[in-house]
Amino acid sequence: MSQPTDQPSPADAASVLEEVRGQVAKELGVDLSQVEADTVLKQLPGSDSVRLLRVVAQVERVYDVEFEDEDIFRVRTPGELVGLVLAQLPGGE
């Protein structure tokens, strides 16, 4: 049986932010409008460390990137998570 072969698509800050916001909203079961770039993730309803780590792991899979554990535990907002993604994509810092 054939399997999907996902290739990371080119990403910019806006598209990565949309992906991150969507992953957060899906995992926590909150409305997308509650998740902005500067929203403090731990303050969202239903937020806990396991769910946030699940979001990070899913984002790593989507973009085929790998964050340092220290960086993961420093992330406070969707915008900061976007920064980690962009830093690892081709052309990133």
Next chain:
Amino acid sequence: MTGSVPVELPWLREPRFRCFGCSPRNPVGLALRMHRLDDGRLATEVTFSPDYASYPGVVHGGIVGVLVDELMGDLIALDRGLLAFSVTLRTKFLRPLRTGLPYRAVARITREGGGLLHTEADVLSPDGEAHVMATASYQPISSPQAEGHLELGSADRDRLAHYFDHRIG
């Protein structure tokens, strides 16, 4: 409810294969049994006894690594007809697995390139929550590698030759 179909692992017929993860001939192994989900992913159900604990009541992380590695490697063997070595296995332990509780592990191939196959696997609790999320890459085994590492005689090698020398990406 997702349907599923039991999957036979053809290499289990090989008398010298005593894989710790999947062979029922290995008395100390996991003897995992696979099935195919409707969406193409490979899955297995497992309940670990206290023999597999680290802390009391908690499944040892290394055993969890065996579980996801076995599932992803078997998926590659089944779907691509090749045997592969694990190159990298990354496992995020979100919650501890408990001994005596049933878990389902699911795996899929995500992409291939640069001579590697990339996969991912989740270990799900009975309520469907991911407790473990793993990603891995695998390198197909070449004939020289098989000869050097698998302790195969010439008759074994000939019979198993179709599993080796696949080119990826």
